[in-house]
Each structure stands twice: as structure tokens, then as C-alpha cells.
Amino acid sequence: MAVRMAFGLHHSNGFEGSSIRHFGRPDEASALLHYYFGAANGDAFSRAALGYRHTFGLGVPKSCWTAVSYYQPVAEEVVRQAVDASKSRGPLGSSSGHGLPQIERIRLNVHANQGTKPDRQREVLQYYQYSADRGNIDAQTAVGTLLNLGTHGVSRDHSAAAHYLARAAAAGNDEAMAHLGHMHGAGMGMPQDFIKAHQYFSQSAARQNPLGLYGLGYLYLSGSGVEQNHELALKYFQQAADQGDRDAHFYLGAMYMNGLGMRRRSLSKAFMHHFQAAQAGHVQALYNTAVMHMAGKGTPKACKPALSNLKALVEKGPLAAALQAGHEAFFRGQHGQALLLYLQASELGMEIGQSNAAWMLDRGFTHAGHQAASVATALFKRSAEQGNVMSLLQLGDCYYYGNGVEQVTHL
Numbered sequence: 001m002a003v004r005m006a007f008g009l010h011h012s013n014g015f016e017g018s019s020i021r022h023f024g025r026p027d028e029a030s031a032l033l034h035y036y037f038g039a040a041n042g043d044a045f046s047r048a049a050l051g052y053r054h055t056f057g058l059g060v061p062k063s064c065w066t067a068v069s070y071y072q073p074v075a076e077e078v079v080r081q082a083v084d085a086s087k088s089r090g091p092l093g094s095s096s097g098h099g100l101p102q103i104e105r106i107r108l109n110v111h112a113n114q115g116t117k118p119d120r121q122r123e124v125l126q127y128y129q130y131s132a133d134r135g136n137i138d139a140q141t142a143v144g145t146l147l148n149l150g151t152h153g154v155s156r157d158h159s160a161a162a163h164y165l166a167r168a169a170a171a172g173n174d175e176a177m178a179h180l181g182h183m184h185g186a187g188m189g190m191p192q193d194f195i196k197a198h199q200y201f202s203q204s205a206a207r208q209n210p211l212g213l214y215g216l217g218y219l220y221l222s223g224s225g226v227e228q229n230h231e232l233a234l235k236y237f238q239q240a241a242d243q244g245d246r247d248a249h250f251y252l253g254a255m256y257m258n259g260l261g262m263r264r265r266s267l268s269k270a271f272m273h274h275f276q277a278a279q280a281g282h283v284q285a286l287y288n289t290a291v292m293h294m295a296g297k298g299t300p301k302a303c304k305p306a307l308s309n310l311k312a313l314v315e316k317g318p319l320a321a322a323l324q325a326g327h328e329a330f331f332r333g334q335h336g337q338a339l340l341l342y343l344q345a346s347e348l349g350m351e352i353g354q355s356n357a358a359w360m361l362d363r364g365f366t367h368a369g370h371q372a373a374s375v376a377t378a379l380f381k382r383s384a385e386q387g388n389v390m391s392l393l394q395l396g397d398c399y400y401y402g403n404g405v406e407q408v409t410h411l
Contacts, residue, residue, distance in 0.1 A: 023371035023372055023374075023375050024371065025371075028059045031059075032053075032059055032060065034046070035049050035050050035053075036050070039070060042073075044073075044074045044077065044318075044319060045319055045348070047070045047071070047073060047074050048070070048071065048074050048314050048319055048348045048349070049347050049348060049349075050067075050070045051067045051068075051070035051071035051074070051310075051311065051314070051349070052067070052311070052347075052348060052349025054066040054067035054070065055067040055307060055311070055349065056382075056385055058382075064303035064304060064307050065303055067307055068294065068303060068306055068307050068310060071307065071310035071311055071313075071314055072290075072310055074310075074313075074314045074317070074319070075286075075287055075290070075309075075310045075313040075314055075317075076287070077317070078100065078283065078313050078314060078316060078317035078318075079283055079284055079287045079313065081100060081317070081318070082100055082283040082284070083284065085100070100283070100316050100317060100318075101317075101318060101320060101321045101324060102324070103315075103316070103320050103321070103323055103324050104324060104327055105352060106327045106352070106356075107352060107355060107356065108330065108355075108356045108359050108360065109355070109359050109390060125143070125146065125154060128142050128143050128146075129143050132144075132164055132167075137167075137168050137171045137172075137173050137176075138168075138173070140164040140165070140167050140168035140171075140173070140176065141164070141165065141168040141173050141175050141176045141179070143161075143164045144160075144161045144162070144163075144164035144165035144168065144176060144179060145161070145165075145175075145179055146161075147160045147161035147164065148161035148162075148165070148179060148182075148183060148188065148189075158183065158188050158189020158190070159189050161179075161183070161188075161189065162180070162183060162189055162190065164176075165179050165180050165183070166180065169200070169203075174203070174204045174207035174208075174209040174212060175204070175209060175211065177200045177201075177203045177204035177207075177209070177212060178200065178201060178204040178209050178211035178212040178215060179211070180200045181196075181197045181198070181199075181200030181201035181204060181212065181215045182197070182211070182215060184196040184197040184200060185197030185201075185215065185218075185219070185224065185225075193225075194219065194224045194225025194226075195225050197215065197219065197224075197225060198216070198219055198225050198226060200212075200215075201215035201216045201219065202216065205236065205239075208239070208243075210239075210240040210243040210244065210245040210248065211240070211245065213236045213237075213239045213240035213243075213245070213248070214236070214237065214240040214245050214247055214248045214251075216232075216236040217232075217233045217234075217235075217236035217237035217240060217248060217251065218233070218251070220232040220233040220236065221233035221237075221251065221255075221260075230255070230260045230261030231261045233251075233255070233260075233261060234252070234255055234260070234261035234262065236248075237251050237252045237255070238252060241273065241276070244280070246276070246277045246280035246281070246282045246285070247277070247282070249273045249274070249276040249277035249280070249282070249285070250273070250274065250277040250282050250284060250285045252269075252273040253269075253270045253271070253272075253273035253274035253277065253285065253288065254270070256269040256270035256273060257270040266298075267292075267297050267298030268298045268299070269298075270292075270298050271289065271292050271297070271298030271299045272298075274288045274289045274292065275289050278309060283313065283316065286309045286312060286313050287309070287310075287313060289305070289306075289309055290305075290306040290307075290309035290310050290313075291306075293305045293306035293309070294306045311349065314348070315348070315349075315350055319348055320345070320348070320350065322341050322342075322344045322345045322348070322353070323341070323342070323345040323350055323352060323353050325341050326338045326339075326341035326342040326344075326345060326353065326356065329341060330356075330360075335360065335365040335366055336366050338360070338365075339357055339360050339361070339365065339366050341353075342354075342356045342357035342360065343357050345357075346379060346382065349386075351382075351383050351386040351387070351388055354379045354380075354382045354383040354386075354391075355379070355380070355383040355388050355390070355391050357375075357376075357379050358375075358376045358377075358379035358380045358383060358391065358394070361373070361375055361376035361379070362376045362380075362394065362403075372404075373398075373403045373404035374404040374405075375404070376398075376403075376404055377395065377398045377403065377404030377405055378404075380392075380394045380395045380398060381395055
């Protein structure tokens with residue numbers, strides 16, 4: 001209801017079925033009241049919406065630390081879900097984002113005629129499978145990896161994954177060796193066997209493959225199938241991190257945080273490695289760097305980078321599924337439903353939701369009354385405030401032509 005109030009859709013004539021019929025006058029005060037009560041009762045959407053509003057001062061005082069206080073519990077839940085999903089992938093599972101919704105960053109002003117990814121991904125997978133079956137080693141590794149992890153719209157099939165990866169590993173592909181080590185160590189589609197995992201990781205690491213080096217580091221850190229050795233773990237993680245492996249950076253951060261494999265811990269090095277992992281999208285690292293910024297541990301105390309990370313985390317979580325649902329509704333031709341979902345995402349502060357909703361209204365995809373131009377302009381403005389240059393240009397056009405604004409002819 002708060003979303004509808006914020007956009008003037010709470011009036012009796014606002015909807016016709018699931019489509020928006022008419023934008024009325026927004027009731028910001030009531031919307032905020034709903035958000036505050038919802039946040040007080042632990043509602044994640046309300047907390048995220050207030051976090052966004054306090055970030056930019058939208059109807060509330062602009063306050064970085066207040067925004068952080070609303071975003072943090074929502075971000076914590078996103079991390080918890082990612083960690084729980086990683087546990088289902090066994091001891092070598094990464095919490096770098098598996099288990100969270102896959103959100104396509106589709107901008108309608110660019111991709112409106114291209115469709116969503118699933119169809120394109122199936123075509124690509126079919127091509128790679130054809131190449132893999134004909135003996136292409138790189139294709140065998142790619143198909144095996146996709147089938148093993150079940151990402152990008154592909155269903156998991158550990159048996160088929162092991163088949164393709166074993167063929168590629170036998171031909172000397174170090175990436176396939178590392179993935180087989182992961183499968184044996186995690187017991188994915190086969191009995192868990194750390195000895196075989198160590199063998200495959202060692203073969204891969206001998207060729208300096210970062211995933212193989214990371215796998216060895218994890219085995220020595222946890223003492224799985226080998227004698228626990230923090231010094232060796234540190235060595236292998238460092239070698240993998242030097243090649244950009246984000247999971248290795250994350251574990252190096254944890255080791256420096258706790259002083260494992262070294263004489264004394266180093267919070268500055270812990271922050272540096274967590275920061276590198278966060279830059280690559282590692283979920284736990286995003287949260288850890290935010291907390292370190294908030295506490296001033298290993299880095300100067302700073303609110304803005306903490307807020308940026310927490311907002312990014314929230315936009316990786318379940319609430320962001322509204323954006324993906326909006327894409328899918330749009331490409332099914334359900335434009336009214338798509339617009340409503342994009343408006344929901346925009347209230348969470350998701351810039352793509354804002355720009356897509358504004359673009360739909362500007363292009364007349366729904367007939368939503370004379371207030372639609374004002375809503376589009378407000379959304380272009382919010383999108384521009386978050387750095388979208390195209391929305392800034394559109395906003396300039398709105399003021400120049402007087403669409404959804406009062407024309408200003410002098411300064």
C-alpha cells in the first residue's frame with residue numbers, strides 16, 4: 001500500500017485489473033507512515049525503502065547513518081541466505097552470491113527489442129554442448145561448469161557435469177581439474193572424497209590455475225583430507241588472489257583478521273583483501289567491508305562507502321526479484337504489470353527500476369492519465385541522482401519541453 005500511496009495509486013480509480021489506469025496525487029505522508037510502522041515491525045521492504053529515502057533526503061531528513069541503520073538488517077539477511085546456500089554446496093561452497101535471485105540488468109531504452117536472457121542462454125548452451133560432444137575441450141569445461149553449478153538459467157546435473165569435466169581434465173584442462181576437485185571435495189553427484197579433491201586441485205595448481213590454488217588453500221585451512229596447515233593455506237590463497245580469485249581474497253581477509261598463519265593479525269590487510277573480494281561482488285566481503293568502514297577497523301571510519309555496500313547487498317537479495325519480474329512481464333507484453341513491478345523496485349532505490357518505469361511512461365506503454373508525465377519526470381530525476389546520464393538528458397528534455405514540469409524560462 002505504501003508504494004501505491006507514494007505514486008498516487010491508492011485512489012479507487014488507480015487500477016483496472018492488474019494494470020495502472022490513473023496516477024492520482026501522491027500521499028507521501030501516509031506512505032512514510034506505512035514505511036515507518038513496517039520498518040518498526042521488521043518488514044524488509046519498508047526498511048530498504050526508508051534506507052533509500054534517507055540516503056537522498058526524499059521526504060525525510062538526508063542522513064547517511066540513518067540510512068545505514070535501515071539497510072544493515074536487510075543486508076544481514078541477504079548475507080545469511082547466501083551463506084546458507086553455500087553450505088548446501090559443501091565445504092568448498094562459495095558465498096559469493098549463489099542462492100540469491102539472478103537479476104538481469106536490463107535497460108529498456110537499450111534492450112527493449114532483445115528479450116530476456118534465458119532464451120539466449122539456452123541457445124548458447126546448445127551450441128557449447130554440440131562443440132563439447134565433438135571434442136572441444138574448452139566447450140567441455142564450460143558446459144561441465146554450467147551443469148555443475150546450475151547458473152545462468154541452466155539446471156544442475158552433476159552426473160553430466162562430471163562426464164564433460166572428466167573428458168576435459170583427461171585432455172589436460174586445468175580449469176576442469178579444479179572443478180572436479182571441487183565436486184569431489186563437496187560430494188556433488190559423487191561420494192565426498194577429499195583425497196581425490198586434493199589430487200585434482202594439486203594437478204590444477206601445478207599449472208597455476210587460481211581455482212585449483214584456492215581449493216588447495218581451503219583444504220589446508222580446514223584440514224580436510226590433509227593435515228591442517230595455515231601457512232600453506234595462506235600461501236595458496238595468496239597465489240590464487242594474485243590472479244584475482246575473489247574467494248581467495250575473502251579467505252585471506254579472514255586469515256589476516258584472525259591472525260592465522262602469521263605472527264600477528266593485520267586489520268589493514270584484512271580490509272584490503274575483503275575490499276578486493278567485494279569489488280568482485282563477493283557477498284560476505286561486501287558486508288564485512290561495510291562493517292569495517294562503520295567501525296573504523298582497518299580503514300578510516302566512513303559512512304558513505306558503508307552505505308554504498310549495504311545498498312548494493314540489498315539490491316542482490318530477494319527484494320530485488322521485483323526488478324527481474326518486471327523484465328519478464330515486459331517481454332511477455334504485460335506492460336501494466338511490468339510498470340507496477342518497476343515502480344516497486346524504484347521505491348527500493350533500484351536505479352534500473354526507476355529508469356525503466358520512467359522510460360515506459362515516457363514512451364506511452366500504459367495510458368495512466370495526465371499525471372503520468374509528472375511521475376516519469378520524478379523517476380528520471382531519481383535515476384539521474386544515482387548517476388544515470390541518459391536519465392539526466394531525459395530530465396533536461398522534460399524541462400525544455402515542459403513535460404511533467406512547469407516550464408522555467410528564466411533563471
